[in-house]
Structures are given as structure tokens and as C-alpha cells.
Amino acid sequence: xxxxxxxxxxxxxxxxxxxxxxxxxxxxxxxxxxxxxxxxxxxxxxxxxxxxxxxxxxxxxxxxxxxxxxxxxxxxxxxxxxxxxxxxxxxxxxxxxxxxxxxxxxxxxxxxxxxxxxxxxxxxxxxxxxxxxxxxxxxxxxxxxxxxxxxxxxxxxxxxxxxxxxx
Numbered sequence: 001x002x003x004x005x006x007x008x009x010x011x012x013x014x015x016x017x018x019x020x021x022x023x024x025x026x027x028x029x030x031x032x033x034x035x036x037x038x039x040x041x042x043x044x045x046x047x048x049x050x051x052x053x054x055x056x057x058x059x060x061x062x063x064x065x066x067x068x069x070x071x072x073x074x075x076x077x078x079x080x081x082x083x084x085x086x087x088x089x090x091x092x093x094x095x096x097x098x099x100x101x102x103x104x105x106x107x108x109x110x111x112x113x114x115x116x117x118x119x120x121x122x123x124x125x126x127x128x129x130x131x132x133x134x135x136x137x138x139x140x141x142x143x144x145x146x147x148x149x150x151x152x153x154x155x156x157x158x159x160x161x162x163x164x165x166x167x
Contacts (some may be wrong), residue, residue, distance in 0.1 A: 083162040091156045098147050105139050
């Protein structure tokens with residue numbers, strides 16, 4: 001039998017002591033773990049970079065959204081102030097018109113005086129003063145209804161204008 005390196009190589013297998021094989025296996029495991037550690041470290045750094053980028057992008061988007069919201073709120077407040085001022089002026093104009101209408105009707109007689117050639121004004125169905133008072137009451141109530149309707153219409157129009165600016 002041949003001894004030495006040739007005989008060992010001719011068998012097709014390098015014969016080493018068991019401890020040497022254990023050392024080779026341990027070395028291979030350590031190399032594999034080193035490669036795995038390098039890969040995982042690289043992945044961790046990539047994830048950390050992506051996370052930092054995500055945080056910065058989210059912060060930027062949030063700040064931009066807050067800036068837009070603040071601008072919209074300021075614009076809405078300004079629009080509301082304008083709408084309130086316009087509403088106040090319109091209501092004041094309406095109240096002036098209603099006061100003028102009431103003042104005009106206060107001194108007015110709705111029923112004309114009896115003609116001098118009428119034969120008996122006393123037998124009319126209604127007395128002139130009573131009819132005049134009834135018509136005046138009707139006109140006053142109608143004016144009150146007009147005032148309420150006018151105020152409601154002004155408020156509705158103001159709300160519509162303000163809401164249209166919000167959208």
C-alpha cells in the first residue's frame with residue numbers, strides 16, 4: 001500500500017482527523033454566518049434609510065396639509081366676516097324699508113270719506129272708522145309677515161353665498 005499524499009488522493013477523499021473536519025465545518029458555519037450577518041446588516045440599513053425617508057416625507061406632507069388647512073380656515077373666516085357684514089347691511093336696509101312702509105301706512109286712511117251727496121252713510125255695512133282700523137290691522141300684520149319673510153330670505157341668501165365660497 002502506498003502511503004502518503006498520493007495514496008490519500010487516489011482514494012478520492014482527503015482523510016483528516018475528525019477534529020479537523022469539525023474545525024472546517026465550524027469555519028464554514030462562521031463564514032456563512034458572517035455572510036448572513038453582512039446581508040442582514042445591509043437589509044437593516046436599507047430599511048432604516050427607507051424609514052427615515054418615509055418619516056421625512058410624511059412630515060413634509062403633514063406640514064403642507066396643515067398649511068393648506070390654515071389657509072382655508074383663514075379664507076373661510078374672512079369670507080364669513082364679509083358675509084356677516086353684507087348680511088348686517090342688507091337687514092338694516094330691509095328694516096329701513098319696513099319702517100318707511102309702516103310710517104307711510106300709519107297716517108294713511110284706507111277708507112275714503114263718504115261723498116257729500118250720499119243719502120245715508122250710517123246704514124253702510126261697516127262704519128268707516130271700524131273698517132279703517134281693520135284694514136290698518138291687516139296691513140300691519142301683512143307688513144310683519146313681509147318682515148319675517150324678508151329676513152329669512154336674506155339669511156338664506158347669505159348662507160348660500162358663504163357656503164358656495166367654502167366649496
